[in-house]
Amino acid sequence: MWGDYNEMHDGYGFGWFAMLVLLLVLVGLAVALLVVFLRSPGRPSGRDSAGSSPGATTGSSEAALILRRRFAAGEIDEDEFRRRMAALSEPA
Template structure:
């Protein structure tokens, strides 16, 4: 049992340093992988799905009017421009 340790009954200074640096690198790598996985999953949830069709321009315009982003005059002007641009 006494032959198990080459440097007496423990590690020397370099051994402690290597073990500490290895532990810091291990936890840093583990945390980095976890953060990157979380960000990738979060970005995938933000992307609009391809199966959901885009809302028509008139519907978006009506929603903006309902939210108060534009006034009625601006709504009518843009609606006229949209309808005149259709083929």
């Protein structure tokens, strides 16, 4: 009886180590996916020099770029350009 027990469990001593390694790999994968998700490019980082909301700065810089292009193309004059740039730089 006891001889069968020992023979049946021979070779399974490595199983706990393999399970531990698998667990560590899965935890590492979960942490890596979390880091990738939190640093994804489509997600705002929340680190602005102006201290405003992340979307406001991005929108303001795009609007400033459009104003510069319109001014360079001659669609608006200098007074209009300066007035609108001043309005963009005001805190919301």
